[in-house]
C-alpha cells in the first residue's frame with residue numbers, strides 16, 4: 001500500500017526553475033554599474049574643480065588643492081589695564097581669515113546611488129492528493145472487516161486485539177498520508193550607499209586638521 | 224546642500240548650508256560661538272564649484 005504513495009516534491013527542484021540570479025543580480029548589477037559611473041564622476045569632479053593642475057617640466061601632472069578664504073570672527077574679552085582699575089572689561093570682535101581646501105565644503109559623498117533593496121518571498125508546498133487518501137481509507141475498512149471475520153468465534157479478546165491493531169495502523173497511515181512539505185524563502189538583499197573612498201576621507205581629514213590656528217590678540221600687543 | 228567643517232578655534236563640527244554660505248551668510252560654532260563665513264575674494268570660486276557640483280549631482284539622479 002505504501003508503494004502507492006506519491007512522492008513529495010523536491011523543494012530544491014521547485015526552486016531550480018526560478019531565475020534567482022536575474023531576480024537578485026539584475027537590480028544589484030544596475031546599482032553597482034551606476035555607482036561605479038558615479039565614482040568616476042566623483043573623481044573627475046574632484047580633480048577638475050577642487051584641484052589646480054600643473055604640468056611639470058618632465059611632463060608629470062601635479063595637483064594642488066584649490067584653497068578658499070574663510071573668515072572667522074569671535075568676541076574676545078579685553079582685560080582691564082591694571083593701571084586703570086576703574087575701566088570695565090570689554091568684548092571686542094576679532095576677525096581672522098583662514099584657508100580651507102575647497103573640497104572640504106562640498107558634500108562629495110552625496111554623489112552616490114541611493115540605497116537599493118530587493119525583497120521577495122517564495123513559497124512552495126507539496127502534499128498528497130485527496131483521492132489517494134480516499135483509496136487508503138477504503139483499503140483500511142476492508143482490512144478491519146477482515147480482521148473481524150478472522151476474529152469471529154475465537155477469543156473475544158483476540159478479536160478486539162486484532163481490530164485495535166488495524167485501527168492503530170489506519171491512524172498511523174492517516175498521519176503518513178497527510179505528510180506534506182513546504183518551503184518558504186524570504187530573500188532580502190540590501191546594498192547601501194558607498195562611503196567616500198578611504199583615501200579621500202583621509203585627505204579631507206588631514207586638510208581639516210591642518211586649518212591654520214587663529215591668532216588672538218594679547219593685551220598690550222594689539223595695535 | 225549641507226556639509227560640515229571643524230571649528231578652527233575649538234574643533235567642534237559646524238554645520239554649513241553651502242548655498243547660504245555662498246550667499247554671504249555666516250555660521251556659528253556651538254562650542255565657542257565663533258562665526259565663520261566665506262571671504263568675499265573666494266565667493267566666485269565657490270559659486271562656480273557649487274554650480275558644477277549641482278550639475279554632477281543632477282546627473283547622478285538619472
Ligand SMILES: [Zn+2]
Pocket residue numbers: 230231232233234235252253254255256257
Ligand atoms: Zn568653535
